[in-house]
Amino acid sequence: MANQILIEPSKGWLRINFRELFEYRELILYLGWRDIAAQYKQAFFGLAWAVVRPIFSVAVYTLIFGKVAKLSSSGIPYPLFTLCGVVAWSFFSSSLSQSTMSLLGNTNLLTKVYFPRLVIPLASLGRGTIDFVVSFVMLLILMGAYRSLPGKEIVFLPVFLFMGLALTLGIGLFCSALSARYHDLKHAIPFFSQMWFWVTPVAYGLENIPNRFAWVFYLNPMTWIVQGFRWCLLGVGEMNWEKTLISGLFSVLVLTGGLLYFRKMESEFADFI
Amino acid sequence: MKNDNTVIRVENLSKRYTLGQLHTNSFRDRVSCLFKKDRSQKERRKIWALRDVSFEVKQGEVLGIIGRNGAGKSTLLKILSRITRPTNGTAQINGRVGSLLEVGTGFHPELTGRENIYLNGAILGMRQTEVSRKFDDIVTFAEIEKFLDTPVKRYSSGMYVRLAFSVAAHLEPEILLVDEVLAVGDASFQKKCLSKMGEVSVQGRTVLFVSHNLAAIRHLCNQAILLEAGKVESRGDPEDIIARYLQSDSTDYAVQKINDSGSPFRFTKFWVEDQQGNVIKTTSTGKKTSFVLQYESETKIESLSIAMGVFDLYGCRVTHVSMLDRNMEINSSVKGQVKCVFEKLPFTAGRYVITLGAYSYGLPVVIQRHAVGFAVNDDDYFGEGAVKGGLRLGPVMVNHEWIWEEVSLSK
Numbered sequence: 241m242a243n244q245i246l247i248e249p250s251k252g253w254l255r256i257n258f259r260e261l262f263e264y265r266e267l268i269l270y271l272g273w274r275d276i277a278a279q280y281k282q283a284f285f286g287l288a289w290a291v292v293r294p295i296f297s298v299a300v301y302t303l304i305f306g307k308v309a310k311l312s313s314s315g316i317p318y319p320l321f322t323l324c325g326v327v328a329w330s331f332f333s334s335s336l337s338q339s340t341m342s343l344l345g346n347t348n349l350l351t352k353v354y355f356p357r358l359v360i361p362l363a364s365l366g367r368g369t370i371d372f373v374v375s376f377v378m379l380l381i382l383m384g385a386y387r388s389l390p391g392k393e394i395v396f397l398p399v400f401l402f403m404g405l406a407l408t409l410g411i412g413l414f415c416s417a418l419s420a421r422y423h424d425l426k427h428a429i430p431f432f433s434q435m436w437f438w439v440t441p442v443a444y445g446l447e448n449i450p451n452r453f454a455w456v457f458y459l460n461p462m463t464w465i466v467q468g469f470r471w472c473l474l475g476v477g478e479m480n481w482e483k484t485l486i487s488g489l490f491s492v493l494v495l496t497g498g499l500l501y502f503r504k505m506e507s508e509f510a511d512f513i
Numbered sequence: 514m515k516n517d518n519t520v521i522r523v524e525n526l527s528k529r530y531t532l533g534q535l536h537t538n539s540f541r542d543r544v545s546c547l548f549k550k551d552r553s554q555k556e557r558r559k560i561w562a563l564r565d566v567s568f569e570v571k572q573g574e575v576l577g578i579i580g581r582n583g584a585g586k587s588t589l590l591k592i593l594s595r596i597t598r599p600t601n602g603t604a605q606i607n608g609r610v611g612s613l614l615e616v617g618t619g620f621h622p623e624l625t626g627r628e629n630i631y632l633n634g635a636i637l638g639m640r641q642t643e644v645s646r647k648f649d650d651i652v653t654f655a656e657i658e659k660f661l662d663t664p665v666k667r668y669s670s671g672m673y674v675r676l677a678f679s680v681a682a683h684l685e686p687e688i689l690l691v692d693e694v695l696a697v698g699d700a701s702f703q704k705k706c707l708s709k710m711g712e713v714s715v716q717g718r719t720v721l722f723v724s725h726n727l728a729a730i731r732h733l734c735n736q737a738i739l740l741e742a743g744k745v746e747s748r749g750d751p752e753d754i755i756a757r758y759l760q761s762d763s764t765d766y767a768v769q770k771i772n773d774s775g776s777p778f779r780f781t782k783f784w785v786e787d788q789q790g791n792v793i794k795t796t797s798t799g800k801k802t803s804f805v806l807q808y809e810s811e812t813k814i815e816s817l818s819i820a821m822g823v824f825d826l827y828g829c830r831v832t833h834v835s836m837l838d839r840n841m842e843i844n845s846s847v848k849g850q851v852k853c854v855f856e857k858l859p860f861t862a863g864r865y866v867i868t869l870g871a872y873s874y875g876l877p878v879v880i881q882r883h884a885v886g887f888a889v890n891d892d893d894y895f896g897e898g899a900v901k902g903g904l905r906l907g908p909v910m911v912n913h914e915w916i917w918e919e920v921s922l923s924k
Contacts, residue, residue: 243687247595247604270635278623281664352618353636354595354610510597511530 250507256499261356268359271346272366275338279367290374294330298323301443311448314476320379320386321474325442327375328400328469332408332462333433335368339412340429343420343509350509357506358499361416365409379473391475399488400468407461407491413498417505421512441466446477461487520688520719521570521593525602527743528563528588562588564743565602570736575720577730577751579758580740582883583772586723589740590614590692593721608719611638611686617677622666626657626676629665633680647683654705655679682709688719693882725866725883726828727755759826759864766794769885771869777811778878780869783885786852797892798910802858804887806869809848814873817843819851822868823860824883831865831908837875859909862891 280286298319305311306318313321342364343350343357350357383389419425440462441449449457457463464487470476563585570576578586591597593604594612619636620629630651634644644651652658655676657668665673691710710733713720724730730737730751737754739746747757768784786803787793796802806819820835834853836842843849866883894910 243607243609245595245606245610247592247599247606249600249602250598266641267635270632274619274621274624274632277628278621281623346619348615349619349636351591351596352615354612355636355638507598510591 256358256503257356261358261362264355264359267355268363271359271363272369275364276366276370287370287374290371291378293371294323294326294375294378297326301326305444309444311444314445314447314470316388316470316474316476317386320382320388321445321470321476322443323375323379323382324470324473325440325466327372327379328404328466329437329440329442329462330375331368331372331404332465333437334371335365335408335412336415336433337430338364338367339409340415340419340426342412343416344423344426357509358413358502361409361412361502364412364416368408383473388474390473393472393475393479396468397472400465400472403461403468403484403488403491404465406495407465410491410494410496410498413495413502417502420509421505436460436462439463458483461490463487518571519569520572520607521604521721523569523593523602523604524567526563526566526589526592526599526604527561527601528585528592528597529559529561529600531559561743563592563599566740566743566745567602568738568745568748570719570721572719573717574736575722575734577734577737577754578721578723578740579725579727579730579737579754580746581886583742584740585743586740587614587692588743590690590721590723594690606688608687610688610690611684612690612692613637613681613684614690614692616674616681620665620673620677623664625664626652626661626668629676630680633677637681637684638686639684651676651679651683654682654709678706682706686718688721689713690721692723693725724828725824725826727758728827728829731755766886766888767792771881771884776879778808778814778871779810780806780808780871780879780881780884782807783867783869785887795888795890796858797890798859798861799857799892799894799896802855804853804855804867805850806853807848807850808871810846813845813847814843814871814878815845816874817846817878818872818875820870820872821853822870824866824868825908826864826866829908831860835870837872857894857912858889859894859911860889861908861910862889863908864888865908 280289283289285292301322302318305322306313339361342360346360349355349360415425415429419429439456439460441457446454446457446463446467464480464484467477468479468484471479562583566585566589578589580586588597590612591614592599593606594610594614596612596614617633619633621632624632630648631641631644635641652661655672655678657672657676660668660672665676668676710720710722720733722730722734734751736748737751738748739754739758747754766785768782771780771783773779783804783806784792785794785796786805787796788801790803804821806821808819818836818841820833820837822833823831825831836851843851864886865888866886869879869881869884871878871880
């Protein structure tokens with residue numbers, strides 16, 4: 241027979257069944273869509289929120305850091321400069337908060353139905369993807385308005401997209417599994433994400449950071465993803481390939497670790513959650 | 514697999530749970546536990562929900578699984594549905610498995626009926642094309658044609674359950690695992706579901722069916738297993754197994770501990786008292802009987818009312834008693850004991866199970882299906898020393914009188 245299922249006790253670090261995950265691709269899309277649809281149906285302005293949020297952030301950063309603090313933005317108009325950072329950052333932060341809550345928010349599914357557990361954190365990336373797409377389109381419009389055309393560097397954009405995705409998913413997997421096991425983590429993660437924001441050059445350029453604090457930014461892989469986005473799309477600065485490569489490797493490592501950890505924990509979800 | 518005909522083979526399946534697991538969900542507890550000197554928290558009690566369970570199911574068999582609360586029925590289905598893993602032992606399944614441990618899992622109140630059909634279909638493992646193909650059947654079966662594009666939060670509870678069951682009923686797995694889902698909906702819909710389940714078995718599919726509804730087991734299954742304390746007590750013809758289940762009087766009906774519901778409000782203990790207030794294991798028809806229930810809550814419950822649904826072992830609801838019927842509510846309570854007194858117990862001989870419900874302002878806080886039980890012996894209900902008692906075919910005795918008069922045929 242075609243489908244043979246063997247059920248046995250879990251044995252530590254298990255292999256990930258990517259083929260099975262692929263079989264469940266429709267469920268990933270449906271769950272992602274459910275979260276988005278339900279969220280925006282409840283809101284009066286619906287999807288408009290996805291547009292309002294980046295506009296608001298960019299306005300605040302431009303006003304505070306550009307106009308009041310008069311920080312430099314590498315010769316690029318300040319709104320364009322920060323919006324590009326917001327595009328890269330919004331996917332990360334919104335996916336992080338969604339995936340942290342993903343398992344806890346789907347307790348009934350976990351305890352009543354079988355499917356590869358990875359489906360849940362993967363589906364939780366839906367919100368982040370919408371936020372990303374909307375703010376990316378806004379960035380393209382703004383680039384058009386400022387007559388700022390991307391150079392040939394844009395061919396490297398997929399590299400940075402992949403880095404961002406790997407890092408986000410990796411950390412998201414850790415957060416979702418950990419918060420399912422230790423419920424109080426869901427309070428800590430938004431705070432942690434807030435701190436992370438301030439050590440990433442989203443609202444201000446890296447050149448404004450005093451040397452003695454620069455190392456924090458250098459160690460942060462998100463720094464090189466945001467810098468990469470600006471380099472690809474706006475042609476800002478020189479690319480630091482060495483540091484980018486290191487954070488790229490680090491992102492892949494986080495993703496692998498996240499997958500393995502999630503896989504190890506997933507057999508317990510139904511019993512603990 | 515040795516035999517081609519065997520679709521499920523379970524070998525020495527065991528599952529151990531650690532009691533109190535539910536309450537160590539915070540990181541702080543975990544850390545403080547590490548530093549505790551007496552380590553008492555670390556040595557929490559372990560229980561075996563299943564112990565060395567082995568059996569085989571052949572293609573086309575409809576196997577009923579019966580047993581008391583905590584016998585391991587649900588754990589067994591959870592392992593076979595791959596929701597949780599066994600501690601020891603293995604199970605091999607040949608074929609596409611569909612499991613139905615609850616109807617309407619993943620339904621989202623904000624989404625419309627149409628959207629929820631697709632979503633729930635995907636959750637149950639159906640492809641989009643499959644759902645599209647069966648869409649009209651699902652809608653017709655659920656009788657919700659007019660409300661397809663209404664968010665399900667506006668559905669009546671009956672419509673909601675019908676839609677949920679309808680999606681599940683159109684799943685076409687080779688092996689179907691069902692847990693007590695027929696206990697929902699109104700009587701006519703339950704009948705419809707039962708006949709749908711009957712169809713499934715006629716089509717040669719294999720079904721594993723857990724239920725407290727012995728009538729359904731008798732009606733649908735051609736094999737049955739009796740689970741007792743995590744072990745297979747016996748297996749065979751449903752009629753024999755049901756008889757065994759009804760005979761085996763191993764349940765301790767003295768003071769019953771109630772399983773943790775996992776919610777902040779918990780029913781803790783239940784027992785039956787006679788007229789003098791003694792705890793008794795069995796009561797008798799017509800005698801003054803009190804059902805005593807203790808509860809505790811982590812938060813204060815306002816306008817608390819408690820209700821009990823009494824079911825016979827065939828799954829039929831015999832009666833439902835609620836504090837609300839007697840205009841009674843408890844205010845700002847965190848811990849307490851309620852006593853429900855029957856001046857003259859109407860139930861006839863046999864065993865009954867009780868579903869417990871706690872409500873705040875009339876809205877459910879906790880519903881615990883078949884949480885406790887009690888046993889009744891036959892006795893003289895009317896206290897008139899009727900030597901040749903009636904057949905006692907119904908589950909309740911009702912106060913009544915007989916009047917006879919002679920009538921001439923011409924009248």
